[in-house]
Every structure is written in C-alpha cells, then in structure tokens.
Amino acid sequence: MIGCDCAVCRSSDPRDKRLRSSVYIETPETAFIVDTGTDFRTQALRENIRRVDAVVFTHSHTDHIMGFDDLRRFSWQRGSMPVYASAKTMADLERVFMFAFKATPNPFPYYLKPEPHLISGPFRLGETIITPLPVPHGEAEVNGYMFSRVERNLIAYLSDCSAVPDEIAQKILGVECLIIDALREKPHPTHMSVAQALEVATRVQPKETYFIHIAHELAQAFEQNLPPHTHLAYDGLKLRFQ
C-alpha cells in the first residue's frame, strides 16, 4: 500500500507485491479477460498478452475498470472490443468512458471501440459457457462467473463479495476450482475474511480453492495456515485445465 511500512509492504517475497485483481482466460479457440483494473497495461506487458477477444466485467469499482482504455490495442487489432457486463455495470462504463461509447464514428482508428453486450443469463465465448453469479459486495451487487466447458464446471470466480448466498453455492457445487475474495483475517463490510471464504469452500466443495483480492494484512506466507487444496493466489499465477 502507498506510504505503508508494514511487514507485507516491505516483504522481500515478490508474491507480496500485488496489483489489482483480474484473470486472463485462454482457450483453444478464443482469449478473454475478466476486468481491466487500473494495472491492466502493466499486467498485459508483464504477461506479454497478444490477444484479447472480449472483456467481461464483474462490476464497476475503480480497481476493476480504470484500465479499460488500454484495451485500445486489442480493439484496434480486431476492429472493436466486445464488452460483457450487467446493465448497471455497462451504464457505469458508458458514463466513465463516454468518449469511447458515445463517439460514433471514433475520430481515430486506434481508439477503443467498445461493442456492448448486456448480460442477462449464461452466455458463450467460443466453447466456454459463462454463467453469471450475482453476489452481494457490501450494498452493491457484483457478478461472479462460472466458466464451464464440455460439461465440466471448471472455475467459479468470485472476486468481490461479502457473502455467497446458498443458491449461488448450490449452482457452483463441486466446481473444479473456486477463486474467491479473502481480503484479510479481520472482517470487512464489503469483502470476505479468510474464515468466511473457508466457510464458502466447505459448502461448495471445490477440488482446489484460491484466495484473491488479498490486502496487505495478509502475507503470502500465511498460505501455510490454510487447509489442504487451499491457496493464496499471487500475481502472475497460471492455472491449466486439461
């Protein structure tokens, strides 16, 4: 954190240096990103990302959208950038990035040209079925997502949530990989604590659980306190599903 001298902020473990949460999903037929936080350009350069065919948004808080304009590189390659979001999130994107949504035609060919798709239920990107998972994030509602392929529920991604209602837990029951908000040990009004995230994992019974959206109160070394098959994710972590 800016201006902080705590043990995690001064840690020499590179995994304790954390940028804003996001995932990039590559499949044999397509590639897309979930959220473009403020660090999107830095992350895309670090991972040498060469292709983004679509972006899916969880919600419109600054740490999830402020890198949106840096999609211009991929929008220009493709001619436009398909954007998937709930009606509320899309309205916020249109307000914040008005220059991109309202300019028709855009004055410069390399400008970001978003192509809005409102999410009202499960949708496909290539062969991946994406099921929205609306969850509370304090007083806001955020879309988590389940990513399924060929009758396998591969990933449930719940980046920002303060609770996981039972109907959502039922929907993702037995998912292969649960990626879930676990901000810190101490409770927080809009994010889950480690204990709350562990309780969700008990209900969902995934093969593997990864905690994300971790604050500087939690060192990477805290992972040793977690149950088997439960991990702290870190920047640059890659998961492969065969």
Place this chain on the structure above:
Amino acid sequence: MIGCDCAVCRSSDPRDKRLRSSVYIETPETAFIVDTGTDFRTQALRENIRRVDAVVFTHSHTDHIMGFDDLRRFSWQRGSMPVYASAKTMADLERVFMFAFKATPNPFPYYLKPEPHLISGPFRLGETIITPLPVPHGEAEVNGYMFSRVERNLIAYLSDCSAVPDEIAQKILGVECLIIDALREKPHPTHMSVAQALEVATRVQPKETYFIHIAHELAQAFEQNLPPHTHLAYDGLKLRFQ
C-alpha cells in the same frame, strides 16, 4: 506498448520503459502532484511518496486521471484532497469519479474526499505560484502550468499540446526549465513532434528543455541527436532547483 516487438519496446535500457506522464513537486512547505494517470499507484510506490497535499490536473484524458482514486491514501491522511482543475476538467472528474464527489458524507473514512478548486487564473500552493497555460491539444484545450517561486519562473510544464501560441510562449519566455510534449519525430494530430517542440524551445529560450509524453517510436538513445541543454526525460527523473 502492449503487444509490440519494436526496438524500443524490446530495449534493455530501463529508461525505455515508460509509464504515464506526471510530475510530483516537493517544496519546503508543501508537496503536490500534477495529474494522476493510470500508473499513479505504481509511481507513488516506486518513488516512496509519503505526502500529497493537493493535485493539479492538466486535462481529463484517461492517461492523466484514471489513477485518481489512489489518492485515497493521502486524502485519508489529510482529511480531504484539494483538487485544482479547469471547469471542463473538473466536470469530467465529477462524472468519472462520481462516487467520490457525490457521496456526502462518504460511507468509509478512507474513501477519497475531493475538495474541488476551479482554476480561473494564477493560484498558490504554499509559496509556489501556479499560472495556467491553456494550449491546444488537437481539438481539446489543456492547461499547461508555470511554477514560479520568489520571482523566479522555474518550470513551464506543457504535457499535452499540439501547438504553443505566441502569447503563451511570451508568458514563459526565459523560464528556467521547459518540460514539453514531444511524442515522436513524425507529426501527430494532437501531440507535438520533436521538431515542433524544438521550435517552441527556440521561442521560449529556457535554460534547459525536457521532452516528455514520448511514444515508443523514440528511444532514450535519441537524446544524442538533440541540441545542447535539451533532454529526453525518463521515468523517475528528478530535477532540483536551489
């Protein structure tokens, strides 16, 4: 640039890795920043910035404002964050960061609490007199700024401009340090080329000139082609005025 294999993007000179343009100004009595681009958090961490008493905006393009919310750390320290901008730029900030400007009182103490100050002429931050320098940036108008102390015109900062009208050049005539947009050699509709920036320097007659807002078409090594007292700025560059 994302997805680019040009010589500058693959360069081993660390100065060829460039984040968004911004300057941080420390004086004996205060400290402020000009613009909070998308990389503001990364830059604040890199430079170990511990104090920001105000932010001054040049304009509202994404590469100059999208890191605004990361001022929350300093806003929380101080109780609020004084924001100086033209009426047009302030209106854009209020639209984009509506949650911060409109929420009264902010729900959480650590939220960004902007304190808007519309710029209508020269103003002071501590003992520094800041004179707005409106310049064209394509079809937009951007505020450059002159920073003066104790009857010395120290810096003219023109981060984004496609021309410098004569009345502005007259106002900053003989400034000690000219920091000016020089995107690349090839002309561009909204930024100055190296040749245009050199022509401005000829009119302004500064002691030293620094080019900024440099694109990946221009390697740091290009500096050797510039006239005496003319430099390519690089990320982390520090200038001291005694």
